[in-house]
Amino acid sequence: MSAHKILIIGIDCLDYYLVKKWKLQALQLTSTGYYLVKSDDRYTPILWLTLLSGIDVTKYGYTSQRISRSKRLKNFISVFLSLLNKDLFSYLKYEEGNIVERIRKLYFNYIKKILIKALIFGNKSLSFKEKISYYLFLKSLSTEKAPKKILKKTPLYLAYKKNLKVLSIEFPPLNDNIYRIIRNTLYFLIDAPESLRRYILEKIYKGTEVSLKLILNKIKNYDIILWYTPYIDILSHMYYKPRNLKGLLRLYIGYSKINKLIGKFLSKIKDNNLAIIIMSDHGYDPLLMDHSYYGYWSTNIKINNIKTHQDLSYFIGNKIFKIIKSKNEKE
Ligand SMILES: [Zn+2]
Numbered sequence: 001m002s003a004h005k006i007l008i009i010g011i012d013c014l015d016y017y018l019v020k021k022w023k024l025q026a027l028q029l030t031s032t033g034y035y036l037v038k039s040d041d042r043y044t045p046i047l048w049l050t051l052l053s054g055i056d057v058t059k060y061g062y063t064s065q066r067i068s069r070s071k072r073l074k075n076f077i078s079v080f081l082s083l084l085n086k087d088l089f090s091y092l093k094y095e096e097g098n099i100v101e102r103i104r105k106l107y108f109n110y111i112k113k114i115l116i117k118a119l120i121f122g123n124k125s126l127s128f129k130e131k132i133s134y135y136l137f138l139k140s141l142s143t144e145k146a147p148k149k150i151l152k153k154t155p156l157y158l159a160y161k162k163n164l165k166v167l168s169i170e171f172p173p174l175n176d177n178i179y180r181i182i183r184n185t186l187y188f189l190i191d192a193p194e195s196l197r198r199y200i201l202e203k204i205y206k207g208t209e210v211s212l213k214l215i216l217n218k219i220k221n222y223d224i225i226l227w228y229t230p231y232i233d234i235l236s237h238m239y240y241k242p243r244n245l246k247g248l249l250r251l252y253i254g255y256s257k258i259n260k261l262i263g264k265f266l267s268k269i270k271d272n273n274l275a276i277i278i279m280s281d282h283g284y285d286p287l288l289m290d291h292s293y294y295g296y297w298s299t300n301i302k303i304n305n306i307k308t309h310q311d312l313s314y315f316i317g318n319k320i321f322k323i324i325k326s327k328n329e330k331e
Helices: 016-021 044-053 064-074 076-083 088-094 099-121 128-144 155-161 178-186 194-216 231-239 245-267 309-330
Strands: 005-011 031-036 166-169 224-229 274-279 294-299
Touching: 005 309, 016 031, 016 245, 016 294, 031 309, 044 309, 064 076, 064 128, 076 099, 076 128, 088 099, 099 128, 099 194, 128 178, 155 166, 155 309, 166 194, 178 194, 178 231, 194 224, 194 231, 194 245, 231 245, 274 309, 294 309
Parallel strands: 005 224, 005 274, 166 224
Antiparallel strands: 031 294, 274 294
């Protein structure tokens, strides 16, 4: 097959073993496999940029540690604002831990309340003080954006320079704006009440559905398309726990929904020149209760040599270079 276009379907946390176990056919194209994630830094933006660039981005200072330090610094004022609490003294008196831990917990609860409020009732429901903290919180997230010096090392950058038409929708860490907020809010909401968790998941599923519809009409106008959903990652963090049958059932329903959605979407694409790759940045290990050391890939091209995350990024890079070359020859 001679591909002149590439479609990258990024499904955060899609787990190889679960796709196989539950025989989710739409997610398994011509060739399917898993690859090893060698990086210890398995935070979403880090791994996706590693996959897109094929280089060790942590060596360029793009690490989750640096990102969170910078976010903390940018939210420092909110720590003071969280101290402007009527019950501060009784709180500090009765709460356990040393003073730093107690203040950290106070800040955590303060920002959590704001995020839930904004999520459910909108920003307008926030008080003036809360608005400042919310604004600072959103501002601090820009730290996660892909640094330009690394972006320049990706084949995507070359594609832009060669005037190829690149469409990326909420793809981390290129241009995920809404998902970046969701990712960071989720950190405070993994153990939220069941009804709130369902509400969040439903919202994200709707977003996934809408953005997929959006690209369906645009594929013909673009050379490189990147699409992404955090749905499975959020679902896994909330429900994938050892020996939790109810959670596993939720997970199964969520996986099936995505399988069906992708299947329906792919059946509507009639472009023989399109290379399609479905991939994840990592799977999920229920025993670790964290991201696993292997990621998922599946493509409509017959191959079998993707074993590491470097292999996967070379595969994508190669496709992009070929598209650039074929465009050049046409000119
Ligand atoms: Zn995750």
